[in-house]
Amino acid sequence: MEQIMIQGNVMVGQSGGPTSVINASLVGVFQAAREAGVTTVYGMRNGIEGLLKEEYVDLGKHITSDLDIELLKRTPSSFLGSCRFKLPDMRQDEKPYRRLFAILDKLNVKYVIYIGGNDSMDTIMKLSAYALSIKSEIRFMGVPKTIDNDLAETDHTPGYGSAAKYVASAMKEIICDSDVYNMESVTIVEIMGRNAGWLTAASALSKGEDCAGPDLICLPERPFDAELFLERIEKLRKEKKTVIAAVSEALRDKDGRYVCEGDVSPADAFGHKIITGSALYLSDLVRRRLGIKARGIVFNTLQRCASHLVSRRDMTEAFMAGSQAMRAALKGHSGEMVIFRRVSNEPYQILMETCDVYKIANTEKTVPDAWITQDGTGVTDAFLEYSRPLIIGELAPFMVGGLPRHLFLREE
Structure with missing residues (x-):
């Protein structure tokens, strides 16, 4: 069994287009880190782009109670903000990498978790490769997220089930x-x-x-x-x-x-x-x-x-993916993303694993041609059997004054 040995702090970020359950993954990372004994969990403001400007927060100062955790799970969009920032090839421009690693070292960060889609996994791929090249001990793990459901290697992505339910x-x-x-x-x-x-x-x-x-x-x-x-x-x-x-x-x-x-x-x-x-x-x-x-x-x-109409199953799996990524990083994994393997549709069962991010970054998984009707104007029963389990269950928001209550990031 892999042993967990805490070496330093955690930095977590959110990137790309948000989903209604992306913050459940953030909560999963935060809780798994705290339960393992990590001293500080930092959050990037607006992803890697914000971190390059040394914009980050101590999440422990913003998530202070069980109520905060439950509110954050039900809060749509990206709690920490997002970005669409592409790191250059380190062989052509090493400057942003040196800056990022200097910031991480200053904060004694040994684990970086990035929640996002195809392009975000490109960021994890490049950062883990740079860490390897300079013999850094910092671990980089990806958490899948996208309503588009187009990440390779995984059966589906957190965010898709809730968006499909809304559609x-x-x-x-x-x-x-x-x-x-x-x-x-x-x-x-x-x-x-x-x-x-x-x-x-x-x-x-x-x-x-x-x-x-x-x-x-x-x-x-x-x-x-x-x-x-x-x-x-x-x-x-x-x-x-x-x-x-x-x-x-x-x-x-x-x-x-x-x-x-x-x-x-x-x-x-x-x-x-x-x-x-x-x-x-x-x-x-x-x-x-x-x-x-x-x-x-x-x-x-x-x-x-549409956080008022999330799939409970999607919310649960988003949380699980964040937790799994954090635990994998603590065990020494790096340059990988959490993936789902479907065991069966009825009853619905999945397994969580990790996969080399090189197999995922910058690729898109499309709907199988066999799942599209011959005339191209519909989908087959195979698609319906695949997608129905992902929209199951509801999670009601906390209502205050007739409207959903969300958690927002207060300025420090």
């Missing part, structure tokens, strides 16, 4: 609303997911005895044909008065051009184009070409910050 729930409500009037209409709902359609596919979970679910589901894994899309809507309108489509924000045609090419913003630090506008573009196209009332609905950040 499916909101879709049911939209479908109910669309049937109010006895008139033809088309509603196109845009859902997040840059190159992976996991979250858009989750709209299929809305289908049940009380809801027909979306008529069309368009994922970025398949090339999008606007003319074929219009043909399908034209066919559907002969069968029903309202048509509902769930589309990814990042639909591309066969040539790789975004449907909303004209609305694509400049790229972020990791070279990812910031995209939005698919639903609005397509609803306008339907109005112009088919002469039908059409509206575009963009969930945008709502799907990643």
